[in-house]
Amino acid sequence: MRLPRSFLFTLLLGVGLLLVWFMEARMSSYFLMVAGFVGINIILAVSLNITNGFTGLFSLGHPAFMAVGGYVTAILTFPAMRKAMFLPDLPAWLAGLELPFLPALLFGGAMAVIVALFVGVPVLRLKGHYLAVATIGFLIIVQVLLKNMEGWTRGPLGLSGLPAITNLWWIALFVLTCIVTAWRIKFSSFGRRLQAVRENEMAAKCIGMNLFLTRIQALCVGAFFAGVAGGLWAHLITVITPNSFSLVMAFTIVVMVVVGGSGSITGSVLGATVVTLLTEVFRPMEEQLGLYGMSEVLMSLVLLLILILRPRGLFGTDEPIFLLPDEYRGTWKAKGMKKK
Amino acid sequence: MRMITRCLVALALFLVLAVPAGAEETIKLAGMFNLTGGMSSIDAPALNGAKLAAKLINEQGGVLGKKLEVIGYDTKTDQKACATAAQKAVSDGAVAGLGYGDTTFVNAAAPAFINANLPFVTSGATHPELPKWHGEYFFMVPFGDDDQSFAIADYAANQLGVKNVVVWTDNSMDFTKALSKFFKQRIEELGVNMIYEDFFMMGDKNFSAQIARLKNANPEADAVFIASIPNEAGLTTKQIRESGLDLPIISADGFDTELLVTVPGKKLANDIYFSSHTYREDTRPEVLNFIEEYNKEYGRDPENAFAPLGFDAVGLLADAMERAGSTDGPKLRDALAATRGYEAVTGEISYTRPSRVPVKAVSIISVKNGEYKVEQIWMPEI
Numbered sequence: 029m030r031l032p033r034s035f036l037f038t039l040l041l042g043v044g045l046l047l048v049w050f051m052e053a054r055m056s057s058y059f060l061m062v063a064g065f066v067g068i069n070i071i072l073a074v075s076l077n078i079t080n081g082f083t084g085l086f087s088l089g090h091p092a093f094m095a096v097g098g099y100v101t102a103i104l105t106f107p108a109m110r111k112a113m114f115l116p117d118l119p120a121w122l123a124g125l126e127l128p129f130l131p132a133l134l135f136g137g138a139m140a141v142i143v144a145l146f147v148g149v150p151v152l153r154l155k156g157h158y159l160a161v162a163t164i165g166f167l168i169i170v171q172v173l174l175k176n177m178e179g180w181t182r183g184p185l186g187l188s189g190l191p192a193i194t195n196l197w198w199i200a201l202f203v204l205t206c207i208v209t210a211w212r213i214k215f216s217s218f219g220r221r222l223q224a225v226r227e228n229e230m231a232a233k234c235i236g237m238n239l240f241l242t243r244i245q246a247l248c249v250g251a252f253f254a255g256v257a258g259g260l261w262a263h264l265i266t267v268i269t270p271n272s273f274s275l276v277m278a279f280t281i282v283v284m285v286v287v288g289g290s291g292s293i294t295g296s297v298l299g300a301t302v303v304t305l306l307t308e309v310f311r312p313m314e315e316q317l318g319l320y321g322m323s324e325v326l327m328s329l330v331l332l333l334i335l336i337l338r339p340r341g342l343f344g345t346d347e348p349i350f351l352l353p354d355e356y357r358g359t360w361k362a363k364g365m366k367k368k
Numbered sequence: 369m370r371m372i373t374r375c376l377v378a379l380a381l382f383l384v385l386a387v388p389a390g391a392e393e394t395i396k397l398a399g400m401f402n403l404t405g406g407m408s409s410i411d412a413p414a415l416n417g418a419k420l421a422a423k424l425i426n427e428q429g430g431v432l433g434k435k436l437e438v439i440g441y442d443t444k445t446d447q448k449a450c451a452t453a454a455q456k457a458v459s460d461g462a463v464a465g466l467g468y469g470d471t472t473f474v475n476a477a478a479p480a481f482i483n484a485n486l487p488f489v490t491s492g493a494t495h496p497e498l499p500k501w502h503g504e505y506f507f508m509v510p511f512g513d514d515d516q517s518f519a520i521a522d523y524a525a526n527q528l529g530v531k532n533v534v535v536w537t538d539n540s541m542d543f544t545k546a547l548s549k550f551f552k553q554r555i556e557e558l559g560v561n562m563i564y565e566d567f568f569m570m571g572d573k574n575f576s577a578q579i580a581r582l583k584n585a586n587p588e589a590d591a592v593f594i595a596s597i598p599n600e601a602g603l604t605t606k607q608i609r610e611s612g613l614d615l616p617i618i619s620a621d622g623f624d625t626e627l628l629v630t631v632p633g634k635k636l637a638n639d640i641y642f643s644s645h646t647y648r649e650d651t652r653p654e655v656l657n658f659i660e661e662y663n664k665e666y667g668r669d670p671e672n673a674f675a676p677l678g679f680d681a682v683g684l685l686a687d688a689m690e691r692a693g694s695t696d697g698p699k700l701r702d703a704l705a706a707t708r709g710y711e712a713v714t715g716e717i718s719y720t721r722p723s724r725v726p727v728k729a730v731s732i733i734s735v736k737n738g739e740y741k742v743e744q745i746w747m748p749e750i
Binding site: 065175265267269272308311320321 | 403404440441442450453456458471480501540541545
C-alpha cells in the first residue's frame with residue numbers, strides 16, 4: 029500500500045508537534061536543553077547541506093554567520109537600559125531599540141545574508157580547497173572584529189544575561205521552516221540548478237547557467253538559517269562570546285552533514301540528532317568512571333567507522349523512498365533499485 | 369552497516385544503564401570544570417582540590433550527618449556544554465554549584481543554578497563584577513581583579529619606586545583586559561606615569577616588536593606591566609630578558625605558574641613581581657596541611673593556585689551548610705553571605721563588601737633567580 033505523500037508529511041508533522049508538546053510538558057530542563065540543541069543542530073546541518081551538499085561549496089564559514097545572527101539578535105533583544113551600560117558605542121537609534129524575539133531573529137538572519145553577500149562576491153570565485161580556506165579566513169575575521177569592537181559587542185567578555193526566551197516551540201518552528209525550505213529547494217528547478225553546479229560546473233556553464241549567481245544564492249540561503257540558529261543558540265545558553273563560534277564548531281557541523289549523507293535532508297536531520305545525542309549519552313558514564321573525554325573519543329570512533337564502512341553517510345544523497353515526489357520514483361526504478 | 373550502528377547504540381545504552389546511579393543520601397555538589405580542552409590545566413587541579421576537600425570533610429564525619437559528594441562535570445572548554453551540564457547538575461539534585469577559573473564559562477553555567485535558587489561559588493574566576501551580573505546567589509572564592517591589580521600597582525609605586533611604566537595587554541581575553549584597566553586606574557591615582565600601552569594576543573609566540581618599542585620608550589621605562597595568562601608569562605619574560613632588558617617585570621595571578629621559571633630558565637627568571645592568591649610559599653598551617661594532604665592523595669604537589677581555590681570552594685560551602693543547619697538554597701545562600709573570617713587555604717574570606725567580592729589578602733610574590741618568595745601581603749581597604 030503506497031500512502032499519499034501529503035498524508036505521510038502531515039503525519040510526521042503531527043508526530044513532531046506532539047513530541048515537542050510532550051517534552052515541554054513533562055521532561056526536565058536538562059532534557060529540554062539537550063532537545064533544544066538537537067533542534068538547533070538540525071537547522072545548522074540542513075542549512076549547511078544546502079550550501080555544501082546541494083551546491084558542492086565546501087564552506088567552513090557557517091559559525092561566522094551564526095555569530096553575526098547571534099550577536100545581532102542579542103543586541104536587539106537586550107534591554108535598553110543594559111545596552112547603555114554595556115555597549116556605549118551603539119548609535120542612538122539602536123541603543124533605544126528593544127525588539128521581541130521573532131523580529132530580532134529575522135533581523136539577525138537578514139544581517140547574516142548581507143554579510144554572506146559581502147563575503148560571497150570575492151570568495152565564491154574560488155573552488156574546492158581554496159574556498160574552504162577562504163571561508164576559514166572569513167571566520168577568523170569575524171571573530172577578531174567581534175573581539176575588538178568593544179563598544180558595540182563588549183569584546184571578549186561577550187554579552188551575558190541574555191533573556192532565556194528560546195524554547196522548544198521556537199526551535200521547532202525554525203526547524204520546520206528550514207526543512208520545508210530545503211525540501212522545496214531540493215525538488216525544484218532551483219535545486220536542480222544547485223545540483224548541476226555541484227556535479228559538473230563546465231556542463232552547467234555550457235547550458236547557460238549563471239554559476240556565480242547560483243552559488244551566491246546557495247550561500248545566502250544557508251547563511252540566513254545559520255544566522256537564525258545563532259540567535260536561537262544565544263538565547264538558549266543566555267551567553268554569547270566571540271569564541272563561541274569557532275573552527276571546531278564548523279567542523280562539528282560538517283561532521284553532522286557527512287555522517288548523515290551530504291545532499292540528503294533526512295540524513296542531515298539524523299546526523300545532527302546522532303552527533304548531538306552521542307555526546308550527552310556518554311556523559312553519565314564519564315562522570316561515574318571519571319574518564320573525562322571519553323565521549324569525544326567514542327564519537328571519533330563512530331565517525332571513523334562510518335567513514336570506513338559507509339563513506340556516503342547514512343543516507344548518501346537520497347531521501348527515504350516513500351517520501352520522494354512521484355517524478356523521482358521513476359528514476360529509482362530506472363536505476364534498478366528495489367521498489368519499497 | 370546498520371547492524372554495527374545498532375550494536376554501538378545498544379552498547380552505549382547498556383553501559384549507561386548498567387553503571388550504578390551513584391550513592392544514596394549524600395549531599396551533592398556540582399563541580400563544574402573544563403577537564404578537557406584549553407582550560408584543563410587550570411580546571412583539573414581545581415577539581416582535584418575540591419574532591420580532596422570533600423574526602424577530608426567526610427573523614428571528619430561529613431556535613432549535617434551526611435557524606436559530601438563532589439560530582440565533576442566536564443564542560444570541555446565549550447560554552448554549550450557548560451549550559452547543558454549545568455542544567456543536568458540541577459536536574460541531578462545538586463544543592464550548589466562551584467567551579468571554573470574563567471569568567472566566560474562561569475557566565476554560561478551559573479544561570480542554571482541561580483534560576484533554581486541554588487548558590488554558585490566560583491573557585492577561580494576573578495572578575496569583580498561577577499556577583500553584580502549574576503545576583504544574590506553568586507559568590508566568589510578568589511579576590512577580584514581590581515584588588516590584585518591595585519596590589520601590584522601599590523607595590524610597584526611604593527616599594528619598587530616605579531615612576532614610568534609600560535603596560536602590555538593581552539587583548540583577546542576579558543581577564544587580562546580587566547587587569548590592565550584596574551592597573552591603569554590605580555597608577556594614575558598614585559601619580560605614576562604610563563608611557564604607553566602595547567598589545568598582544570593569547571597564543572602569540574614572538575614579542576620582538578613589543579620589546580623593540582620597549583627599548584625605545586621615552587622616558588625610559590622603570591618597569592613593564594604584562595597582563596597575560598600563564599602561557600604567555602614564560603615566553604614574554606624569556607624574550608625580554610634575552611634581549612638584554614633587566615627592568616622589573618610585574619603582573620598579576622596570570623604569572624602564578626611554573627612556566628614563569630621553567631621557560632626562561634632560573635637565571636633569566638629574575639626581578640619579576642606578581643600579585644596572587646596567598647598560597648605559594650606561604651607558611652600558614654592551612655597551606656602546609658593542604659600541600660601534605662594533596663601529596664598523599666595525588667602523589668604530587670598541587671599544580672597551581674587553582675587547586676587550593678577548588679579546595680576552598682568546597683570548604684566554604686560545607687562551613688556555610690553547618691552554619692545554616694540545612695542545604696536548602698535560600699538558607700545556604702544567607703549563610704554564605706554571612707561568612708566572616710573563614711580560614712581558607714588561600715586566605716581569610718569575609719563577604720563584608722556590598723559587591724560580595726571577598727575581602728582577601730593578596731600576596732606580592734617576587735621571583736629572583738628562579739626562586740619564589742612572598743615579599744608582602746596586601747590587604748584591600750575595606
